[in-house]
Amino acid sequence: MYTTRVVDSVTQIIRLETGWNELLAHSSNATVFNTFGWAWCWLQIYWQQDYALKIILVESGTDLVALLPLYIQKSTGTCWFVGSGEPEAEEVAAEYLDFIVHQDYACSAELADCIKVQLEALKPYRLIFVNCCASSYVANLLREHKRALFSVSGAVYKLAIQNSVADTAMTFSKNQLKNARQCLNRFNAAPELEYVAFHSSDFSQNWQALQSLHQQDWISRGKNGAFHSEKFSRFHALMHTQQPQIRQAFVALRKKDEGHKDEMLAIHHYYLFNGHYYFYLAGTEKHKDSRLSPGLMLHVLAMQELSGQNATYDFLKGSTSNSYKEKFCGRGEAFYTITVFENSIRGSLQHWLVRLKLYARAMRKPTSDRRKP
16 A cells, blocks of 8 residues: 655655655665755755746655656646756756656556556646656556657666776777877877876866866857856756765866976866766867867776776766767667656647657658667
8 A cells, every 4th residue: 555745845855765765765766866866956056936846755654655756847748757848958867767666666557557547646747757768667667658658868888897908998998999099009109198186176166177178169150059048057066065975076188288388188087976976068169179089089998997896887868879879888788868748638649649740740750760769
């Protein structure tokens, strides 16, 4: 027998911290993006007046067994995971989003029915769940839902770090393996190059260097880049100050010039959680020493540093085709955007209209390019 209650006040959410994180620790999808800390910082930066919190707690007796971290955007009539749905120009692009369910109850049909009832109670709203991987609880729960539409948004790219960089590189493509070896040889033969190992000190200084190189690259392509919105930087700074247990770390590749001044060639930013190194952002100087491939070199050096630490190197979401990440490891399970249309005649019509549009679009593509969601 399960009971439910709803937390609908942002000021009350802080009381959920202990129970939230304990439940996450006993779930099968304990990623940094599903932590209380990530959700709490997101709410402080991105909350708007027309939003309504709808965090649903499912309990068995006094035990918390499931948590649905949802909120509603009244102006659009949509319901999202907390940590998603912010304007595209400001987004932090959280991934692996999911309902948080205790692993001992994940196969309970009774719990699944209870959660479905709670979702049906949201019938005036369209549910939009982004960046949910294929094995997530929410994807399995809604896979046969008659009003749900699954659309592939990308794929998982991650690899297990082995005892040596040579062993880790066995997942690389043939050409990438050759390039990686060349990078290590060039680094070892160039005393002016310095690898700055994983570190969390001087967050502001490293963030500034990252922003400078990242924006320089994207603006040269005629695009805004991740730092276009000041909210993006404010969110990560808040994570750094308020959630120190969720470590943010940097690695860097520097070069000493003839005047013995350090020149930043590349810098990578990661979130570290449960032995996972989430490669989140990169900044690379692409107009100097391009033959060094500083971005690739930095990845290889970081993997070399992590050798023997039982770490997972997660590149986060990449394209399902022609992604540079696939040169490092095979494409993993799909990420989906799951849309559950409103429980109304209008919602049903919109559902079938979207399906027809997707079908027509697929039929216009060459057969080899068609992919079933």
